[in-house]
Amino acid sequence: MDVLDWLSAALGEEAIAEGVLSTDPALLDAARTDRSGWIATGSPLAIVSARTVEHVQAALRAASEFRIPVVPRGAGTGLAGGANGTEGSLVLDVSGMNRILEISAEDQLAVVEPGVVNSDLNAALEPYGLFFAPDPASKAISTVGGNIATNAGGLLCAKYGVTREAVLGLTVVLADGRVVRTGHRTVKGVTGYDLTALFVGSEGTLGVIVGATVRAQPIPPGEPVTLGALFPDVRAAAEASARITAARLRPAVMELLDAPALERISAYLGRERIEEAFGASAGASYLLVQFDGPTAAADAGAAGTVLTETGGTVRVAADAEEGERLLALRRAFHPALASSGEVLIEDVAVPRSRMPEMFAAIERISARYGIPIPTVAHAGDGNLHPNFVYTGDEVPQAVWDAANDLFRTAIELGGTLTGEHGVGVLKRRWLADELGPDSYELQVKLKSVFDPLGILNPGKVFGA
Amino acid sequence: MDVLDWLSAALGEEAIAEGVLSTDPALLDAARTDRSGWIATGSPLAIVSARTVEHVQAALRAASEFRIPVVPRGAGTGLAGGANGTEGSLVLDVSGMNRILEISAEDQLAVVEPGVVNSDLNAALEPYGLFFAPDPASKAISTVGGNIATNAGGLLCAKYGVTREAVLGLTVVLADGRVVRTGHRTVKGVTGYDLTALFVGSEGTLGVIVGATVRAQPIPPGEPVTLGALFPDVRAAAEASARITAARLRPAVMELLDAPALERISAYLGRERIEEAFGASAGASYLLVQFDGPTAAADAGAAGTVLTETGGTVRVAADAEEGERLLALRRAFHPALASSGEVLIEDVAVPRSRMPEMFAAIERISARYGIPIPTVAHAGDGNLHPNFVYTGDEVPQAVWDAANDLFRTAIELGGTLTGEHGVGVLKRRWLADELGPDSYELQVKLKSVFDPLGILNPGKVFGA
Structure with missing residues (x-):
């Protein structure tokens, strides 16, 4: 047979x-x-x-x-x-396993199958005044199981945490078909090793997630307040974002667009829309900041002062609609790139304090290889997405060479070659560089505990 | 040799x-x-x-x-x-390895040796407007390394997270003497399995933590506001705490004392101090709530309404000093018990919604064994500490029998036999009951990856 x-x-x-x-x-x-x-x-x-x-x-x-x-x-x-x-x-x-099995408003959690789409879960939680915090850019189409498999991030992480912090427990089918349950319906619980955290971000190499108990957080009350500031260069914008953090302000969203990124958006949407929304012409660097919760207006006021003092031309959105327009410009970044070719989205993270150095390195690497690298950063947590646009079926070698330089710089700065996307196939050749040989060896052995036959997503994460 | x-x-x-x-x-x-x-x-x-x-x-x-x-x-x-x-x-x-190696205000982190005492770390962070969130009751004498080894909790966890969420990276000496580093100085990072989370809570069975990079959070601005309410019975107090959560209020501290607990405190401190502080006589159940941050006063007002509507006799502390007196009464709980014998502090956790059932079970078990079980709960996260007072060198068998009933009830209610203390020796015999055979087997195999010779804290956690 x-x-x-x-x-x-x-x-x-x-x-x-x-x-x-x-x-x-x-x-x-x-x-x-x-x-x-x-x-x-x-x-x-x-x-x-x-x-x-x-x-x-x-x-x-x-x-x-x-x-x-x-x-x-x-x-x-x-x-x-x-x-x-x-x-x-x-x-x-498992995308067809997409039922929401339970929402407990009292325990602020949901029990879901892995194929539930992020935005569907949030639509179901909204009547309870709750939300699921992980918000990858693909949230309209990505699944909770995929979030968990990659420990997905998103715009809100700096304030609301990455996926690992949103998962209380898992149901996993092991390589041999047995089912195990990890974690609890409680926030606390320290019985044995944290298998839940081990499965989060394991990219299908340890087991197949077939169910999850996830935290749902209270939706912050009040209207969010959005503001943005145009800076003469990306270093000034990065410095401004660092000062916002240093002022102990906690934005829900803080997105930094460098000059090549702004240029692409401008070309895609038309310069008039940029000028109308930003209140200034594009071509320099932009920092978009949104506060939520009961102190949003006061926080935005304080942030505006910080941004002005750092040399920014600041605009505070008068209402939610104007704030939404500012966010829409940020969201136009990926479509803008995709309109002119294939896009490789990179995903390094560095300590917040090293962001200016990372941006400087991106400029240097861009010049060295003669390749534009439009970049957007989740500035609140130092997660940068340098992007490469190319044509053809395969990523050109020069792009990989430039990406290689980016990864090594991020690691040297105390960061990582992937903040939220995962290793998969595309980054496995750098895995050992970041982990070092001893940690790499431990990870390979851990995999073999769960997957002695090597059938679970072989060639992914490991095995460059 | x-x-x-x-x-x-x-x-x-x-x-x-x-x-x-x-x-x-x-x-x-x-x-x-x-x-x-x-x-x-x-x-x-x-x-x-x-x-x-x-x-x-x-x-x-x-x-x-x-x-x-x-x-x-x-x-x-x-x-x-x-x-x-x-x-x-x-x-x-490793308690002598107690240096704070670095505080980065910009990156909101500290790099410490494992023997740093919690309160010393917080004293060093305070000038930067930062704090280390894990706050076990022993924080004046406990160490950050111990927090990490047990994934310690505390009063503030419901709002600020358990230790796992406060650890960015670790330096660990493996069983054979090699040193590995896990994690990053960044909030995000998904390169390989989350070894950091695996070491957190591993109770010395996977390696020896010799260094940690921990998150430091901004100290919430403004003065905290404390209030308390006396209830006719513990079920009403538990119901009130559930309603506070349901109202989407997020207290920093929410502590529930049952009647036997209040009686012990009353006997220890004198009834007058209780009446003075609580504004009512003891003997019933008490819920102590503290809000922090810029909306503390408004939140306390809203919580007061909820507590009154749930049948509580509410008192809002007029100032920080009065709030501190209320907290001091809570802190007198353990000394009160210790003054009359040896104390076994238990540590179950249940989903918040099941707390009334857990308290009912405690009353039932107390009656069945004829043993008083004064209990305090971190009500915000469903973590209960049922206490047993006994005399002599060993915990009497009847106390273990009662504890056994408590553990099984907690697991049945979707919870755990240890919310924040760990398994150690005293709970290893229940480990497999909670994990189930497949998960238990995986955990034993995981240990052997890190500790093939079985030299790391043998007999702890596993091996009942």
Whole structure:
């Protein structure tokens, strides 16, 4: 019996009739890529569109039995190639497991299946005055399971925490098909090792997440207040963001756009919209800041003073609508880049105090390779997204060379080569550089505890 | 050559002259216990009072060479027997590694050695307007390394997070003496598995923490506002605390004292002080709430309305001094119990919504065994400390039987047998009950990745 026969029998007639198992070439082809643009060579063997935990168990048992690689996958919005279906693999798509099983307003948590889309969860939580904090840029289409698999970040992290801090407990199917539950429905709990935290960010290499108990936080009361400031250069903008933090102000959002980024947005939307929204012409660096909660207006006032004193031309949005227009300009950054070619979005993070140095390094690297590197930063937590625009099917070697320089600089500055996207395929060759040999060796051994046969997303994270 | 000769040579003459290695019976005897009162049988072999990372490395190399158990230890303020020096072990005391190596106001972090006492760290951070959030009741004497080893909690966790959320990176000496660094100086970072989170709460069973980069949060501006309410019974007080949370108020402190707890405090301090502070006579249940930050006064007003509507007799402290008096009464709880015997402090946590059921179970178990169980709860996160007072050197079997019932109830209610103290020796026999066999097996295998020879704190956490 081959693996597909075995798997068909394990899934059962009903699942087969529902199309849970497919070898449709179009589906298989679509599963070879994600939003990074990287396409796996060769074709996956089949795709399991799981609807239940039992489907996931059947897939993993089949994979264990036949030593077939399994690639867990959600909405495919990853940016590191972590969920891409590789040659001969069984793609395990859990995006159809998308029920919200429980919302507890009292315990401020939700119990969800992994395929729930971020924005759907937040729509369901909103009537309770609660929200799920992780907010990757793809939140309209990304899933909670994908957030957990990558320990996703987003704009709100500096104030509201990364995904790890939003996960209380998990249900995971192990490589051999057993189901384990980790964590609790409580905020506190120290019984044994923190397996929950270990699975968060493990990119499908330790098990397949089939359920999560996540924290829901109270929606901050009142209207958010947004302000922005134009600076003569990116160093001044970075300095201004550092001073906001130093003033002990805690913005919900603080986004920094450098000159190449502003130029692209300006070309995409038209210079008039930039001038109208920013109250000044583009071409320099911009810092966008939003405060929420009961002291939003007072905080924005204090921040405005800081920004002015740092040499910024400041504009405070008069109302929510104007604030939304400022944010919309920031959101236009990725579409602006995508309109002129393929985009590689990089993702370094450095300590906040080293941001000016990192921006200086980006300028230097851009000049050295003759490649523009428009960059946006989540300035509140030092997470920078330098972007490369290219044409063709593959990232050019010069872009990778420039990215290599970026990664090494970030690590030298006390930071990391990935703040929130993950390692996947695209960054695995730098993993050991950042971790060092001893930590790398421990991680490989940890993986083998969970995955002795090496069937869980092989070639991802490790194995450059 | 025996282990002590080998270790002496490895430590070097200077360390030996400084008394880093000792077999002083008084020191060894003191290292057999912690604040739980549990005393290890037999005597440790020796104690290494490490001053440097090299001392720790030498101790672990010696232990690996001779297969000697190593018991990492800080201030000895643990409540589960995790740091108690067992028979024939090498106690590795890192409380002398107590330097604050760096405070970065810009990056809002501190780099510390493990022996830094919580209150010393906070005293050093205060001029920068920052604080280290973990605040176990022992914070005046407990160490940051101990906080990390147990993933310590405290009163402020519901609002400011447990220790895991306050740790950015660690320096750890592995069982064979190698040094690894985990994490970053950044808030974000997803390169590889989260070894930092794995070491947090590992109770000395995976490695010895010799350095930590910890988050420092801005001190909330303004004066805190404290209020309290007396309720006819503990269920009403628990209901009131749930309504405060449901009203989306976020107290910094919310402590619930049941009737047996209040009685003990009253007997200890005198009824007059209770009446003066609470504005009512003791004997019922009490909820103490403190708000901080710029909206403290408004939040306290809203909370007062909620407490009154729930049937409480409410008193809002007129000023910081009166607020401090209310907190002092809460702090008198443990001294009050200790004044009448030995105390076993238990540490279950349940989802907030299940607190009334947990309190009802405590009353039932107390009646069944004829043992008073005065209880205080961190009501904001559902973490209850049921206390047992006994006489003699050992915890009586009836107390353990009652505790066993408490643990099982907490687990049934979706909670845990330890919210913040850890497993150590005293709770290891219940570990598998809470984790289940598959998760337990994974944890044992994880330990063996880090500790193949089984020398790191053997008999703690695992091995009941």
